[in-house]
Amino acid sequence: xxxxxxxxxxxxxxxxxxxxxxxxxxxxxxxxxxxxxxxxxxxxxxxxxxxxxxxxxxxxxxxxxxxxxxxxxxxxxxxxxxxxxxxxxxxxxxxxxxxxxxxxxxxxxxxxxxxxxxxxxxxxxxxxxxxxxxxxxxxxxxxxxxxxxxxxxxxxxxxxxxxxxxxxxxxxxxxxxxxxxxxxxxxxxxxxxxxxxxxxxxxxxxxxxxxxxxxxxxxxxxxxxxxxxxxxxxxxxxxxxxxxxxxxxxxxxxxxxxxxx
Amino acid sequence: xxxxxxxxxxxxxxxxxxxxxxxxxxxxxxxxxxxxxxxxxxxxxxxxxxxxxxxxxxxxxxxxxxxxxxxxxxxxxxxxxxxxxxxxxxxxxxxxxxxxxxxxxxxxxxxxxxxxxxxxxxxxxxxxxxxxxxxxxxxxxxxxxxxxxxxxxxxxxxxxxxxxxxxxxxxxxxxxxxxxxxxxxxxxxxxxxxxxxxxxxxxxxxxxxxxxxxxxxxxxxxxxxxxxxxxxxxxxxxxxxxxxxxxxxxxxxxxxxx
Ligand code: SF4
Ligand code: SF4
Ligand code: FES
Ligand code: FES
Numbered sequence: 001x002x003x004x005x006x007x008x009x010x011x012x013x014x015x016x017x018x019x020x021x022x023x024x025x026x027x028x029x030x031x032x033x034x035x036x037x038x039x040x041x042x043x044x045x046x047x048x049x050x051x052x053x054x055x056x057x058x059x060x061x062x063x064x065x066x067x068x069x070x071x072x073x074x075x076x077x078x079x080x081x082x083x084x085x086x087x088x089x090x091x092x093x094x095x096x097x098x099x100x101x102x103x104x105x106x107x108x109x110x111x112x113x114x115x116x117x118x119x120x121x122x123x124x125x126x127x128x129x130x131x132x133x134x135x136x137x138x139x140x141x142x143x144x145x146x147x148x149x150x151x152x153x154x155x156x157x158x159x160x161x162x163x164x165x166x167x168x169x170x171x172x173x174x175x176x177x178x179x180x181x182x183x184x185x186x187x188x189x190x191x192x193x194x195x196x197x198x199x200x201x202x203x204x205x206x207x208x209x210x211x212x213x214x215x216x217x218x219x220x221x222x223x224x225x226x227x228x229x230x231x232x233x234x235x236x237x238x239x240x241x242x243x244x245x246x247x248x249x250x251x252x253x254x255x256x257x258x259x260x261x
Numbered sequence: 262x263x264x265x266x267x268x269x270x271x272x273x274x275x276x277x278x279x280x281x282x283x284x285x286x287x288x289x290x291x292x293x294x295x296x297x298x299x300x301x302x303x304x305x306x307x308x309x310x311x312x313x314x315x316x317x318x319x320x321x322x323x324x325x326x327x328x329x330x331x332x333x334x335x336x337x338x339x340x341x342x343x344x345x346x347x348x349x350x351x352x353x354x355x356x357x358x359x360x361x362x363x364x365x366x367x368x369x370x371x372x373x374x375x376x377x378x379x380x381x382x383x384x385x386x387x388x389x390x391x392x393x394x395x396x397x398x399x400x401x402x403x404x405x406x407x408x409x410x411x412x413x414x415x416x417x418x419x420x421x422x423x424x425x426x427x428x429x430x431x432x433x434x435x436x437x438x439x440x441x442x443x444x445x446x447x448x449x450x451x452x453x454x455x456x457x458x459x460x461x462x463x464x465x466x467x468x469x470x471x472x473x474x475x476x477x478x479x480x481x482x483x484x485x486x487x488x489x490x491x492x493x494x495x496x497x498x499x500x501x502x503x504x505x506x507x508x509x510x511x512x513x514x515x516x517x518x519x
Contacts, residue, residue, distance in 0.1 A: 106466050
C-alpha cells in the first residue's frame with residue numbers, strides 16, 4: 001500500500017498501528033452483539049407467530065396491522081390482505097431509525113466497515129468517499145425516521161398501558177411482562193428524545209437562542225440527554241429484544257408469566 | 262524516585278527512518294516531553310522535537326505515543342507502567358520533516374480556504390450587539406489550541422492522501438459550526454461546509470473527539486449539528502418547500518451570501 005500512513009511523504013513505519021492496547025475489542029464486541037441482534041430480530045420478524053400473550057404484545061409486532069391473532073390489533077387491521085408476517089409491515093421504521101442514527105452509524109462503520117476499526121488504526125480499504133454518495137447519502141433522511149419513531153414510541157407506550165390488565169383484559173393488574181415493557185418503553189423514549197435530530201429540531205437549528213427562550217430551554221434538556229445517546233442506544237436494543245423474548249416464551253408455552261397482582 | 266525508562270523514538274526524514282531504542286533516567290511526575298528532552302541532552306543531541314509552552318496550551322508538541330495521537334507535554338509517565346516501553350513517533354498524517362517534527366502546513370492552507378467572519382453593518386450607534394447566551398454557545402469551540410491532533414487522527418485524510426484537497430477536517434468543521442451558530446455572521450456556512458470543506462466525507466466515527474486534548478465534543482457539538490444544518494438546506498424537502506412558498510424564509514436568519 002502506498003497511500004495513507006504508508007504514503008511517500010509520511011514517516012516510514014511499517015505497522016498499521018503502534019497501539020499496544022486491545023483496540024480490536026470494542027469493534028469486535030459491537031460486531032458480535034449487533035449480528036446476534038440482527039439474526040434474532042430477523043427470525044422473530046419472519047416467524048409471524050407467538051408475538052401476543054394476552055395482554056402483552058411484542059414490540060416487534062406493534063402496531064399489529066396485518067392479519068394478527070385476536071386481541072393483538074388495537075389499531076385495526078388495514079393490511080389484512082398482507083400475506084407475510086405483520087412485523088414486516090412496520091419494522092422498517094425502527095430499523096430505518098436505528099440504521100441512520102448517528103450513534104449506530106459510528107458503531108457499524110467501525111465494527112462492520114472497519115472505516116476505521118479504531119482510532120489511529122489504518123483502515124483496510126484504499127478508497128473512501130464517506131457519506132457523499134448514494135447509498136450513504138441517504139443517511140440524511142434520519143430526521144424523517146425520527147418523526148416516525150415518535151409515533152412508534154406513542155404506540156409502545158399505549159401497549160404498556162394495555163399491559164396493566166390481566167389475561168381476560170380486566171384492568172388493574174400487573175405482571176413481570178408489564179414491568180419489562182415499562183422499562184423498555186422508558187429506554188425507548190430516552191433513546192428517541194436524546195437523538196441528534198431531535199436536539200437539532202427543538203433548538204439546535206437556531207442562530208439566536210436569545211430570541212427563543214423556550215426552545216433554548218428544551219435544547220439544553222435534550223443536550224443533556226444527548227450526551228448519553230450511545231448508552232440508550234444499547235440499553236434499548238437489549239430491552240426490546242428481552243421483552244420480545246419474554247412474550248415469545250409465554251406465547252409458546254415455555255414459561256408462565258409471573259403475575260404480581 | 263527515579264527509574265530507567267525504555268523508549269523507542271522514530272528517527273529519520275522523508276528518505277527513510279526507524280525506531281531507535283533509548284534508555285533514560287526519569288523521575289515520577291515527569292511527562293513524556295521531559296524524558297525526550299533528557300534523551301536529547303544526554304544521548305541524541307540532534308533529536309528534532311517541536312515544543313513551546315510545556316503547558317498544553319500552544320499545541321506544538323503533538324506526536325503519537327504508543328500509537329495514539331497525544332500532546333508530549335501533557336502525557337504523564339505515571340500513566341504507564343514503569344517497565345513498559347514507550348514508543349514515540351511523529352504524526353502519521355502529515356509529511357515528516359525530521360524525527361518527531363512534521364510539516365503541518367496542510368492545516369494552514371485549510372484555514373486560509375475558510376472565509377473569515379463577515380458581520381453585517383454596525384448599528385446606528387456604531388456598535389454591534391449580541392445576547393449573552395448566543396456568545397456562550399461558541400465558547401467551547403474557542404478552546405481549540407490548534408494542536409491538529411484531530412486532523413491527524415481523522416481517517417479521511419490519514420488513510421487517504423487523495424482526500425486532502427477536498428476535506429477541511431474536524432478542526433475547521435469546528436470553525437464552520439462556530440460561525441454558523443454566530444448570529445452576526447452573514448455567510449451561509451452550511452453551503453460552504455458541505456461544498457468546499459467536504460463535511461459529507463466525515464462518517465462521524467468520533468476519533469477527533471477521542472483525541473482532542475481540550476475535550477471539545479467536536480463530533481456531537483460541531484459536526485453533527487452542521488450535518489443537520491446542511492440537511493435543512495439541501496436535503497429536507499419540507500424546509501425546501503417552505504422556503505419556496507415563502508413560509509420559512511426566516512430560516513436563512515441573517516445568512517445572506519454563500
Ligand atoms: S468524526 Fe469525522 S472528522 Fe472526526 S475523525 Fe471521524 S471522520 Fe474525521
Ligand atoms: S479541536 Fe482539539 S484536537 Fe483539534 S486542533 Fe483543536 S484542540 Fe487540537
Ligand atoms: S437516533 Fe441516534 S442520532 Fe437520532
Ligand atoms: S509544548 Fe505547548 S502544548 Fe505541548
